[in-house]
Amino acid sequence: MMGITERKSREKENRIKQIRDSAATLFYKKGYAATTIGDIAALAEISNATIYLYFKSKDDLYYSLVEPSLDRLSKRLIAIANTKELDPESRIRNVISATYDFYEGDPDAYHLVSRYEASGFSKVLSKDKLHQLKELMSSNINQLEIVIADGIALGRFCESNPKLTAIIIWNTFMGVIQFQENRLAEGSSDYRRSTIDGAVEIILQGIRKG
Amino acid sequence: MMGITERKSREKENRIKQIRDSAATLFYKKGYAATTIGDIAALAEISNATIYLYFKSKDDLYYSLVEPSLDRLSKRLIAIANTKELDPESRIRNVISATYDFYEGDPDAYHLVSRYEASGFSKVLSKDKLHQLKELMSSNINQLEIVIADGIALGRFCESNPKLTAIIIWNTFMGVIQFQENRLAEGSSDYRRSTIDGAVEIILQGIRKG
Amino acid sequence: MMGITERKSREKENRIKQIRDSAATLFYKKGYAATTIGDIAALAEISNATIYLYFKSKDDLYYSLVEPSLDRLSKRLIAIANTKELDPESRIRNVISATYDFYEGDPDAYHLVSRYEASGFSKVLSKDKLHQLKELMSSNINQLEIVIADGIALGRFCESNPKLTAIIIWNTFMGVIQFQENRLAEGSSDYRRSTIDGAVEIILQGIRKG
Amino acid sequence: MMGITERKSREKENRIKQIRDSAATLFYKKGYAATTIGDIAALAEISNATIYLYFKSKDDLYYSLVEPSLDRLSKRLIAIANTKELDPESRIRNVISATYDFYEGDPDAYHLVSRYEASGFSKVLSKDKLHQLKELMSSNINQLEIVIADGIALGRFCESNPKLTAIIIWNTFMGVIQFQENRLAEGSSDYRRSTIDGAVEIILQGIRKG
DNA sequence: CATGAATGAGTCTTCATTCAT
DNA sequence: TATGAATGAAGACTCATTCAT
Incomplete structure (x- = not known):
């Protein structure tokens, strides 16, 4: 029935x-x-x-794609950022891992999200929707920031602006993906994961204390 | 007359x-x-x-904007990368300075250029023009790579993949600009230059030997 | 249903x-x-x-008009030219009759066809389509030629270049139509069919043997 | 000075x-x-x-080309038609010769003229200019008609509608030129003049008495 | 629910024509 | 006189969106 x-x-x-x-x-x-x-x-x-x-419209369809993807990623990162029992370096690596998994599991969603700021569609979405997206987007970087701030508070990371460091890490991730995808498209082997990991280590080295 | x-x-x-x-x-x-x-x-x-x-066309107009800007920047960066008499860290800072000057002097050109990889306009330009742009674009990162490789060879930087480090620096630059521009647009003070400098220092710290 | x-x-x-x-x-x-x-x-x-x-395009629309009309007429003329059991003069008259019927039944199609060579639209259609049209167009004159050649072989028509005679007949047809249409437009009675017939008789007279 | x-x-x-x-x-x-x-x-x-x-305009330029060319040809044909001392067949041949010379001497002008009726530029010229052109155009055929009427009156040509015969000859001329030009363009030898002559003979044969 | 068909509002691009120099 | 530069008006073609079935 x-x-x-x-x-x-x-x-x-x-x-x-x-x-x-x-x-x-x-x-x-x-x-x-x-x-x-x-x-x-x-x-x-x-x-x-x-x-x-x-x-309702092309607009609406676009938004309906970006919003939940971004939302999903956000929730994951928030969870990771709050596993206070783990040491900060591991949590940073976990954030990166989660983001990479998200990317690997749904590259299209990732690109939509990662690219969102870069695309000129602030002209295309309503103020409301745009604001909501910006909130979500910045939340991701905020989670990184929280972990880094924790690390500084715990004396593991050098004194520094945690937001800045978060931005560095976040953009490095996006940049590496972009770059390695280009190379992949030109026939190179797949170094995406390993390059990401290497990059994170360099940055951790840069902020680690002692 | x-x-x-x-x-x-x-x-x-x-x-x-x-x-x-x-x-x-x-x-x-x-x-x-x-x-x-x-x-x-x-x-x-x-x-x-x-x-x-x-x-000749909308296409042509677009290309005529991106190409010479990128070209100009490329030439500057090549010159800087080749001032072998300077120590690598200074040269990296100079590359960043030059890029920042370029950005400040003509933000529109910079954005056109910086966005090139992100925008889907591989569908929009002819194969030829696209290839040329890619060449120019990757040249910029190559200059950074050269300096970093020099630094490693001189024992100033840790052993690492210089290309990777170059990518990190490059993307950090673009990311920071993007981020600080957003904040600027929301009424914050202008921290663009200072944040860029801070970010560079973190990364240098991350790759510096000893 | x-x-x-x-x-x-x-x-x-x-x-x-x-x-x-x-x-x-x-x-x-x-x-x-x-x-x-x-x-x-x-x-x-x-x-x-x-x-x-x-x-698909204005081009396509144009071609879709000319091609099948011409094709239709071609097929009819081929059939007539091959009724070898009829004497050549009758076959010529039949070709003319068929062409006139075609014209009367769909004057627009006829004009499109008849004008094809005169119009400068070799600049307008693709090489392929143009070639196809030329083939069809010349096929019509070829049918006349075949009948005339038969007539010469049978000793009914004077020795002469059958292609030339075919051209004369064909162009006479088109010219008469054009001329009488002009007069019609100026208010005269409709002498199209009768003038066509008269013209054919003159030409037959010109090529008839004995 | x-x-x-x-x-x-x-x-x-x-x-x-x-x-x-x-x-x-x-x-x-x-x-x-x-x-x-x-x-x-x-x-x-x-x-x-x-x-x-x-x-004054593109229009004006076009008209200024067609009109005097047509005028020139007209005057020549009028002169020929009025050489009453010659026998009609010769006068017809002379009309054709003159038209061919005109064509050979200035093919562009000829084409402009010959095509005039066929081209759709009745929509493009003013009523006045259009009327004037039509007058000139029909004058040419009229000259042929005069000669043919003379021939009939003199008992040299069969009884028939002289205008019709004129149309036949005129269109045959234009058709043959068109056809042979096409062949020429495809690499054949130049049979324009000879085919014209042949065609005229066939038609004369068709209307000749006895 | 699903869609084939229709369209209004644009988009890029061309061209005859004007006008200041 | 001659022209480089500018443009209004128009043309082919596309696309998001609606609606009857």
């Missing part, structure tokens, strides 16, 4: 996922403006109109 | 500069696809058609 | 026909370059964009 | 001729709509604006 409603519901979920996956792939590959609703519909193997059954 | 030709020529230069400035501003603020020729013309206070007097 | 799909299909066919008819009329009246997509859309009472639902 | 004015005047004439020649070439090769003022200016090696010193 309930089965039909259930199945319908499941199918609906699938349909939505299908759209989002296609959209994420394309937004990442071609950018917001260069991706058309038609492209997304084609990739999802549905009609243009169907997208509008589930999303 | 010769004045007329001269003035004409100067006016033409001005007109071109006017267009390029408007274009740079808008491409930076809204991205390539979201910027229309009409927007640019309006900002430059000329007609759409006039743009086509000086640039 | 099945009716819906059927009706939809019919409506779609109609829409396409609507567009083609409007296009044919305008291309004939004003020529390719002077006819705008907007003109066609207006005449068909649809939006510009709708045309692009059914045709 | 007068020399300067004279030279100026001569230069002006040259300039105008230069423009007209370029225009004629291009209008013929690419058609009215597809030929731009810029094309013409480039070929004439002057600036766009200069054209407007001598011609």
